[in-house]
Amino acid sequence: MKLTSKQKATLVVLIFGTFITVLNQTLVTPALPSIMAEMSVSASTAQWLTTGFTLVNAIMIPVTAYLTDRYSTRNLFIVAMLIFSAGSACAGWGPNFIILLAGRLLQAAGAGILMPMVMTVIMLTFPPEKRGFASGLFGIVIAFAPAFGPSAAGFIIDAYNWHVLFWIIVALSLLVILASIFTLERTSMTSKDATLDTISLFQSTAGFGSLLYGLSSIGSFGLNPIDIAITLVGVVVLVFFFRRQLRMDSPMLQVRVLENRKFLIGTVIGMLVQGSLLAAGILMPIYLQTYLGYSATVSGLLLMPGAILMGIMGPIAGRLFDTHGPRALSLVGMTLLTATTFMFAFLGDSTGLIFLAVVYTARMFSMSLVNMPITTWAMNALDNDVINHGTSVNNTLRQVAGSLGTAVLVSVSTAATGMASSSTDALHAGIFGVNAAFFASGILCLAGLIMTIGWVKDKPGDAAACDPRNERRTLLESLMKRDVFTLPETASVFDAVQLLVEKRISAAPIVNAKGKAVGFVSDGDIARCLSKRRTTYTDPVALIELTNLSSDDFDVKTDKIMSQSVLEIAHRGVISVDIHTDMREVCRVLGENHLKKVPITENGALVGVINLSDIAHYSMSKYLERHGADAQK
Structure with a gap:
């Protein structure tokens, strides 16, 4: 089904509004040196434009839950954009630092409401079969905005001034508000009983x-x-x-979720990473522009590859997590993050741009390997009834950590600069301060690495420990199919073809002697091997085309391939879920990896398979039961 004109317009408005707010968060970073020079403030004062923004965002996360219950999504979206616009105008005017900071805090209040709101509006506006497309497009924009922001901001600052940045945001925000008035549907689904503990x-x-x-x-x-x-x-x-x-x-x-040790560890590691991430975003432009004398455009362009790579790695890291678990990814990510952070602790007045760009990009790449796996590992440790609370606590504390980490590390830079100024010139004292801040950041990353080595595991029994009442297991067992057709790891390609044809299936897992899945072979894998040398087929239609060929070369090639081990053409490593996995996580694995079915394992051994169609049927049945009961009342 295609999207209607109304749905297309709604999606455009939501995505554009989100793009503006995410873009706004990255625009200020390249402008900090210019703001410091114009308003004669230190780096420790200027960093409040970022830390204050992040802190207000953190405070607004739990408040937004109340607001979305109390007020209609359409009205709340418009009000949030109005608050954001007012803050942008205040910052654009910004005759002094106090007014500029006040504008940033107003921006944060509006953005803090808007981000969760957009996902709510998508869920309410689009039917289930269209939410995946809308959410995917939304995610692409979220990943692209941070990459575009610094470079665009640098160009505008060099061509005009930093005030113009905020006036552009004002104009774009007003355009979104005007469009949303005519586009978003009016709803009256509010709860008058919702309360907020002041x-x-x-x-x-x-x-x-x-x-x-x-x-x-x-x-x-x-x-x-x-x-x-x-x-x-x-x-x-x-x-x-x-x-x-x-x-x-x-x-x-609901801070009680922190009593869960795995969730607490995952949240703390995420906090350390978030603090290190935001602090580097402030320190690098100051180092490049103030101490090395590069333009804001150069500063923004240097940060861009890392932001792009981090956005691209989001879904890739998710797939790697599903295949290899949290430990391998987080260990590689935290090790690389720690190493690259310490490398930034030895900057000088002649450090090359290529070195800076490569190390910064590698650092952002390492963070993409940590953020998603650690967060998912932490959330999977919680019971179903507190997962929503866990999300709120995790997001809030990460935002707070970003604020505190930035404030502390910039303060370290300021203090170290002051100490060194008595024994060297201002340039080298400033660079020494940046190095000291990155060294302190490296210590925090090292602490996160030690925690990862000691506590982040992916043992087969971990999922069972998070499901003490077997609620998740019971649900998966009721939906999964146990008659799974498998191939032994000693099977040949001929054995695989025979199984696929006889059982009328399109793919089969490959298991070892202990029943653990070690690979996955599909009809597409076989088609690619049998295809002509100059043509690549990626779907089962190739088999139909090839069976009509009578060439002796084809027969010889077929005989040769059929005698090979099935592991030579199969995909090594299988994306699977434990039988105690939460249904939300199962849906994420299916959705992010574009799968129609996923194997179910218990203690590493294959016990069944769950189909996307069965989950959809279960969800629709539950919906009809619930609303049917409401209708009878």
């Missing part, structure tokens, strides 16, 4: 804000009674915030 909101805002401000000020001005007191106040308020969340029946943030 005390929790105050505690989280005051606690995180005070802690962030205190640590940042101490890094800039050294230890002093006032900043120490503010930091301690932040810590105390956060203690009360977490105690309140543990005692409430319906907390703003």
Whole structure:
């Protein structure tokens, strides 16, 4: 089914609005040196434009859950865009740093509401069979915006000034608002019973804000009674915030999920990575523009390959995770991240652009190997009834870590610069400060690597431990098919052809003597081997075409291939799910890897297969049961 004109217009508006907000987050980075020079502020002060934005985003995550229940999606989307536009206009005007920062915080409030809202609108607007296309297109835009932002911002800054960046965002935002008024459907699905705990909101805002401000000020001005007191106040308020969340029946943030050790470890590793990621995004433009004298355009272009590669690696990392598990990917990613971060701790006044671009791109590549596997591993450790809370806690703490990590590392840079300024010139003192910040960031990455080595495992029994009541297992067993046709690893290609023809199936897993899947062969694999030398066929139609050929060369080639081991033409490694896997994760594996079926394993051994069609039928049946019961009431 094709999308209707209304759905196409809705999708364009949602994607364009999301593109603007994601783009906005990366525009400020190349502008920081210009802002510092124009407003005569230090790096530790200027970094608030990023850390403050991220912190407000973190605070808005749990608040958005209340807002989406309380107000219609259409009205909330428009209001969020209006808040975002007002903040952009305030920042564009920006006669001084206070007004500029206020504009950034307003932007963050609007963006914090908008991002979860877009996915909600997609789910409500598009039928199930069209949500995959809409979500996939949405994901491509999310990946592209960070790559486009720094380079576009650098060009605009060099050609005009940083104020123009925000006025462009204002114009684009107003265009989205106007389009959304006429495009988004009116809905009245709201809950008047939804409540927001204002005390929790105050505690989280005051606690995180005070802690962030205190640590940042101490890094800039050294230890002093006032900043120490503010930091301690932040810590105390956060203690009360977490105690309140543990005692409430319906907390703003369900921090009780942190009692799960795997989830806690995965969240902490993700926090360390997030802090390192955002800090590097601030330090690199300052180093390039302020100390090496390059233009904002060059600075933006140097960051672009890494952002592009990170976006491309998103789905690829997902497939690697499904095939190899979390440990291998996260170990490679954290090792490479730690190594490249320490490499940035030895920068000089003559470091080449090619070296910087290669190391920065490798660093972003390493993060793509860590973020998705660690987050998925952490979420899979939770019971079904708290997964939504786990997502909120994980996202909130990662955003907070990004703010705190950036503030601390930039403060380290400022303090180290001040220490070195008494013994060297301003240029080399500044570079020493950047090196010190990257060295501190490397220590954090090393801590994450040690945690990964010690605790991130992919043992066969891990999934069972996360399903103590066997709820996930029971559901999968009720849907999966146990009559799986397999091939032994000693089978030939002829054996594979015979099985596929006799059983009328298109593919079969290959298992070893212990019943563990070690490969997967399909009719497409056989077709590619039998195809002509100059022509490549990738689908079973090739078999039909080839069987009509009577060439002796073809017969000889066929006989030769049929006697080969099936493992020579099969795909090594099988994407499978454990029998205790949550159904959401099963759907993710099927969707992200474009599969119609996936094998089910227990302790590594193959026990069944689940089809996408069976999951769809189950979901539709449950929907009809629920709404049928509501209709009878």
